[in-house]
Amino acid sequence: MIFLGLGSNIGNRKQNLMRAIELLNHHNDIIVRQISSIYETEPYGVKEQDDFLNAVIVVETKLFPEELLDVCLTIESRMGRTRELRWGPRVIDIDLLSYNNEAMHTERLTLPHPFFALRKFVLVPMAEIAGDFIVSDGMTVKNLLMQCPDSSNVTLYFG
Ligand SMILES: Nc1ncnc2c1ncn2[C@@H]1O[C@H](COP(=O)(O)OP(=O)(O)OP(=O)(O)O)[C@@H](O)[C@H]1O
Numbered sequence: 001m002i003f004l005g006l007g008s009n010i011g012n013r014k015q016n017l018m019r020a021i022e023l024l025n026h027h028n029d030i031i032v033r034q035i036s037s038i039y040e041t042e043p044y045g046v047k048e049q050d051d052f053l054n055a056v057i058v059v060e061t062k063l064f065p066e067e068l069l070d071v072c073l074t075i076e077s078r079m080g081r082t083r084e085l086r087w088g089p090r091v092i093d094i095d096l097l098s099y100n101n102e103a104m105h106t107e108r109l110t111l112p113h114p115f116f117a118l119r120k121f122v123l124v125p126m127a128e129i130a131g132d133f134i135v136s137d138g139m140t141v142k143n144l145l146m147q148c149p150d151s152s153n154v155t156l157y158f159g
């Protein structure tokens with residue numbers, strides 16, 4: 001399974017997430033298979049910024065990981081994202097969380113995403129759609145969430 005994490009904390013956050021999902025699904029080589037609920041989440045890392053909306057989706061694609069990354073980066077820039085502060089505010093962020101559990105490390109791409117197991121804003125939506133999915137060493141997404149040291153607030157968003 002291929003998981004993407006989406007986040008936004010600038011502008012119409014929900015519309016930004018929906019637009020990114022629509023653009024991904026419109027790509028000829030990508031099918032969006034599952035979409036989690038949207039969660040409102042406290043900023044992780046750099047705290048002095050507005051709350052995020054986050055979601056996780058499952059996609060099906062024959063694109064290689066770096067090709068999929070390129071599509072994500074292109075969508076980010078089409079949506080007006082400029083490269084700013086690391087862990088700072090953004091219109092849209094699309095992360096490759098896991099690509100069929102493959103491990104790789106290049107200058108441009110690390111898989112699985114290096115921090116996903118430490119972030120509740122990723123694990124809560126991921127557990128909603130694939131809680132029993134085994135990530136590594138027999139650990140499921142639910143297991144990771146139970147062990148996750150992140151105590152920040154993650155709540156379902158009804159806006
Ligand atoms: N698994 C991955 N998913 C997305 N980008 C990745 C991944 N691994 C490495 N990168 C690289 O990270 C670069 C910077 O990403 P970005 O600006 O979104 O970082 P960030 O969101 O501030 O921090 P973080 O990566 O901790 O979420 C991307 O241009 C990409 O080349």
Ligand SMILES: Nc1nc2c(c(=O)[nH]1)N=C(CO)CN2
Pocket residue numbers: 006007008041042043044045046052054086087088093121
């Ligand atoms: N809650 C939350 N915090 C973040 C997020 C995010 O998507 N959600 N993205 C960041 C940049 O990687 C930094 N901090």
